[in-house]
Amino acid sequence: MELPPIPPMLATPGTLPPAAQDARWAYETKQDGQRVVAYLPGDGRVLLRARSGQDITAAYPELRALGAALAGTPAVLDGEVLALDPEGRADFQLLQSRMGLAHDPARAAHRAARVPVHLVLFDVLRLGARSLLREPYLRRREHLEGLGLSGPAWSVPAALVGHGAEALRATREHGLEGLVCKRVDSVYEPGVRSRAWIKIRNMRGEDVVVGGWLPGKGRLSGLPGAVLVGQRAAGRLRYVGGVGTGWSAAERDELAALLRAATTDACPFDPVPRVPGARWVVPRLVGEVRYSTRTREGLLRQPSWLRLRPDLTPEESAAELPDDLV
Template sequence: MLATPGRLPSAAQDRRWAYETKQDGQRVMVYLPGDGRVLLRARSGEDITAAYPELRPLGSVLGSTPAVLDGEVLALDERGRADFQLLQSRMGLAHAPARAARQAARVPVHLVLFDVPYLAEPLVRLSYVRRRARLEGLGLAGPHWSTPGAVTGHGAEALRATREHGLEGLVCKRLDSVYEPGVRSRAWIKIRNMRAEDVIVGGWLPGKGRLTGLPGAVLVGQRDADGRLRYVGGVGTGWSEAERVRLAELLRDAASDRCPFAPAPRVTGARWVAPRLVGEVRYSTRTRNGMLRQPSWLRLRPDLTPEESAAALPAEPGPGG
């Protein structure tokens, strides 16, 4: 069952919803046949059990009771926050068990569980609140798995808490909702916390297809403590057609043979520009090396010069990285 992007339920509906922290990991369905084995499947349906050997003991925690659990595999940073970049070193190793075992010793994962569609019998027609009670009743807490709490009502406070703690966001789940396998349902609403910052445009990538002759993405940076323009990512979404055409004109006027970033990023096909255009972008988190995750364009900032903008890299890695 998948969540639909949206907003908080209204205050009048608040008590009809539960709120869970949105996790930044790999979604999995956990199959426990009741014979000591465990099978993990990704959203694609791929068997990824071998990628996470530290989760094998989960196969025996319910004894002979067969179950299907819904959850998310996380890699946690030194502050105990989910770090998707760390997790990437563990993903894709389902067909390399020896390497997966070595990585498990370096970057152990943690499985958070938030639903139980099957427990000795199908539970998909039960309400969320009843399924949640069954899940919590299992007492699934171990060295590499847990069942985080959910709160009923107080959605605005829950969302604010995720922002204050630098977490990815919130998932709102209607208390009376059934489990809908394979469906992106309005009964589950996901809200991603997004941040906005100024960036300096230092290059672009030509668009393809209907975007031929226009920028497909802009390459952006921010000043570090030494004043160097450090590359922080490519932004390819967020423009209207008219905005993209206008941006193309500005980029042509600023064309340069010299890369303004230090160090120069390895971006095939990049066209460089003089770093004089300032824009505002929205993004979810930063990677450990300061790159913006899921950036989208908000607007040009013609009111700011690169020297006047607040485009500066954080002194330490941002939330989530």
């Protein structure tokens, strides 16, 4: 059966719904992995597509068996690919070693033996010949849970209706990334960043776009001592600060190679920041940083690098300045 492509619905950053509306929302653990839509045509095959629409099936050979899990029933499923640390928590840095290998199946298979992944499924968009996009969230969850998808490398995590404050507190106590709040009557909006889904991060972290760097000194000579980052605002890339901590030696070396390959003479920030010695790059790398607060001008205070986001392009990321700082 030919299954039409469906871009995933996206959540909007926010806070817990008001207590008076708590029963109108379902709460799921926010996963720290790579978002995928899985297409199961019903003949034993599986096709995995990233948010960009790219076919990434070959990057995750251990998920091929999912194609036979529904015994001939075509389906389109929404989920997230995770790599788990020894405590069973999602670790994006581990997952990075598995990403980008869709065009190298032999290398992907080798990495799979060392860093296995797990696919968590949290929505069903199509079942048989029937689209479920206009069905409310709770009905779609009933369909999903009824499929019995519990396998060696995939599962359907629980969702809690109501009790949002308790759910958020539990994610913090267990060191999890956060919570996704989903309105129980919400339909599935393909490709839309909707207010019907709200994501809450336990750490203050945001995506940024790398637009330049400062050379390091001493033992860091020839390597980046800091990267210069920005976020979009009114169609421009606004400078939000320099980030000089958070890398391992290997990560700094990797970043140095990526920056050298993206060198340009033109500053991508508007307006151009006053940063003596800055070297500019084409703004195509997305990273995630954590920080304490912002200045009134929108600059990040005490920023620290968390990770590259090779699964996102600057256009796909949510790297935007808050409205009150534009």
